[in-house]
Amino acid sequence: MSIIDRAKWKNPFTGQGLRLPHGIQTSNFQIHEVGLMLLDDHWQHHAVCSPFWRLFYEFSAGAWVECNGKRIELNSDSAVLLPEGLVFDCGGETGVEHMWLHFSMHMSKTPTLPKMLVIAAGADFRGVATTLQSATKQGKADSAHHLSMALLHMAFAGFAPGWFEAPSPRLQRVFTWLEQNIGNSINNEQLAAQAGFGVEAFIRWFKSHTGRTPAAYVAEQRVQEAGRRLALSDDSIENIAEGVGFSNRHHFSRVFSRHAGCGPAAFRRGGRRG
Numbered sequence: 097m098s099i100i101d102r103a104k105w106k107n108p109f110t111g112q113g114l115r116l117p118h119g120i121q122t123s124n125f126q127i128h129e130v131g132l133m134l135l136d137d138h139w140q141h142h143a144v145c146s147p148f149w150r151l152f153y154e155f156s157a158g159a160w161v162e163c164n165g166k167r168i169e170l171n172s173d174s175a176v177l178l179p180e181g182l183v184f185d186c187g188g189e190t191g192v193e194h195m196w197l198h199f200s201m202h203m204s205k206t207p208t209l210p211k212m213l214v215i216a217a218g219a220d221f222r223g224v225a226t227t228l229q230s231a232t233k234q235g236k237a238d239s240a241h242h243l244s245m246a247l248l249h250m251a252f253a254g255f256a257p258g259w260f261e262a263p264s265p266r267l268q269r270v271f272t273w274l275e276q277n278i279g280n281s282i283n284n285e286q287l288a289a290q291a292g293f294g295v296e297a298f299i300r301w302f303k304s305h306t307g308r309t310p311a312a313y314v315a316e317q318r319v320q321e322a323g324r325r326l327a328l329s330d331d332s333i334e335n336i337a338e339g340v341g342f343s344n345r346h347h348f349s350r351v352f353s354r355h356a357g358c359g360p361a362a363f364r365r366g367g368r369r370g
Contacts, residue, residue, distance in 0.1 A: 113196065114232050114240055124252070127199045127244045128328055130232050135159060135188040142185050147323050150178040151197040151251060152186070153217065153225055159188030163212040172222060177213040177251060184212065195229060197244055200324060215251050224250060266291050267305055274314065278321055279341050284310050318342070319355040326364045333360050 113131025128148060133139075135158070152161060157171035163184040168176055170188075178184055180200070188194065217225070228243040263271060273290045274282065287310050288298035302310050318340045325336045337348035337360075349359045356363050 113198075114235060114237055124201055125199045125245060125248050126201075127197060127241060127248070129196075129198045130228065130240050130244050131196050132229060132232050133194050134190075135192040135194050136190050139194070140187040143183050144186065145181065145183045146198075147180050147320060147327065148198050148200050149180055151199070151248065152176045152178070153195045154188075155193040155195070155225075155229070156191075158192040159186070159194060161186045161212065166212065168212065168214055173217055175215050175217050175221070175225075175251060177215065179211070179213075182212065193229075195225065195232075197248065199244075199248065200328075215254050221247070221250050264305075267302075270302070274317060278318060279339050282314050282341065287314075315351060316355070319352055322348070322352060322360065323356070323363065326360055333364075336360070 112133050113129040115129050139159075152159070152170060153172075153175040154170045155172055157169070159170040161168050161170065161176050161178070161184055163178075163182060168174075170176060215221075224243060224247050228240060228247060231239040231243055270287055270290045274287070277286075284295050284299060287302070288295045291298055291301065293301060299310060302313070306313055308316070322336055322340045325331060325339065326333075329336075331339070333348075334345050337345050340348075342348035342351070352360050352363070
């Protein structure tokens, strides 16, 4: 099972950005925050890693992002997408106007092999980004939400083949069903039915595709979703535990601690200090 490094799972609400309405995902994306800032000497970050996606766009040259030894210089002609769980460094020159979007994606849409994705920012993209810039500066959360959604759809529409490996249709059905039922009781028989396998064949098939058993994967997804909710919402720990499928807080805390190295309350405090 994966271990959550709570020191790297930073709260996306920066104190400088516009916090957007947080509700049930009705599209491929759930947007948490859009923000603008002029970079200074303090915007030099090492080993950033989050349980949500980021889009970076610069209105002028001078900023950069580096991941796995690859450094990308950012300017108004390109934007960068950074998937959840990806470790990266970033920095920039003083005075660069930087815009960020923090968002999450449906489980069935998440790349199997996450990597930094660079997209060309054509005239239409730049136009939406500029309009979003204005709405954000004016604090218009509803307008900023719609414009942010439009910007993300434009970004993902331009993906070249091979940028990320989508799950097979059968595995995607399993992921989609799991995402929709994360708060319910889940067993191998239910998951196997989504894939059209018997239970034993499903367990072997699922492990060959994901590297872990269905039970381990479900536990991991529950904890991942709980981590997002601890960072992204003000819900009580009891409600979060119930919402991700745990019968009580004690069971939730025990499983969460096994993955994160600390209990959910300590995780939330640590993330918010970040």
